[in-house]
Amino acid sequence: MAAPRAGTARPSGDAEALVRLARPDMVEVDRLILERMQSTVPVIPLLAEHIVSAGGKRLRPLIAVAAARVVGGERLADAHRFAAAVEFIHTATLLHDDVVDSSELRRGKVAAHLIWGAPSSVLVGDFLFARAFELMVETGQMRALGVLAHASSVIAQGEVLQLTRAHDLKLDEETYLRIIAAKTAELFAAAAEAGALGVEAPEGAVAALRSYGLNLGLAFQLADDALDYGGASETLGKNAGDDFREGKVTLPLLIAMARTAGREDAFWRAAIDDGKRGDEEFRRARELIIGTGALSATLDRAGAYADAAKAALRAVPASPWRAALADLADFAVSRAA
Structure with a gap:
């Protein structure tokens, strides 16, 4: 999957306008989430x-709500259900990811599997x-159900x-x-x-909004990749350097390896192949990633x-919702700059 041509200047943005606009809708979405995560088995709602x-702006359900609103939708009961479903799908994948990756933090809190155990996390x-x-x-809307069912399949394939x-x-x-298109961007697109x-x-609007979500998800994940080497735990909701310590080969590392080929091959083999990924090795990897320009790339x-996400929005009418979605695309990158 080739990237669009990169621009030079990066405008800043934030998610606050979208959060404000969607607040009345998100009250209903949050009600559905709270209601549907209940169970007579006590560990399920606790976990x-x-x-x-655990914090966060609930970006994926926000996108589902905003997509309904930006096209002038008014009867949003089904969109609210889809938004809540998207959050449940996302949360389920996080629980599974943390077990697979043996992660210690999630959204700034101790990972659930360290409190309740891996089996409970997977089953919840x-x-x-x-x-x-x-x-x-x-909702009875089979096409939208098919979109989210397909997204769940794509996400699982991306994980594998x-x-x-x-x-x-x-x-x-x-x-x-x-x-990353499968693991991250697909759920943004499906939302x-x-x-x-x-x-x-x-x-036309449905196709444009899917394109917006897919490109936004890719931007979001690549910014996360950069944050792992240039951010702090408070920004990430996990420990800085976790990707490196888990041996994940992400884009900053791929670019740095290519740009240091023949000079640092032994270091990369020791870190990624042989598991020498302590604090000293992370500092060295970070120096190489920043020094070679891999982080900025x-x-x-x-x-x-x-x-590309913002360009896709040209297919929907200008409105505060469209402007807020454009700001969100800028925010996806500017938070890592």
């Missing part, structure tokens, strides 16, 4: 609440997937592809972009598409995807 309430993730599909079935290429120094950029379908938006690539 689900631990991660669902399964419970949330099931709740998501119950919400979707209630990433797992099979873990610690792989021969990973190429095209394959890496396929992984926007389902939100638009939920209010019966015109086909990653942010340029993220910026290009953000620009």
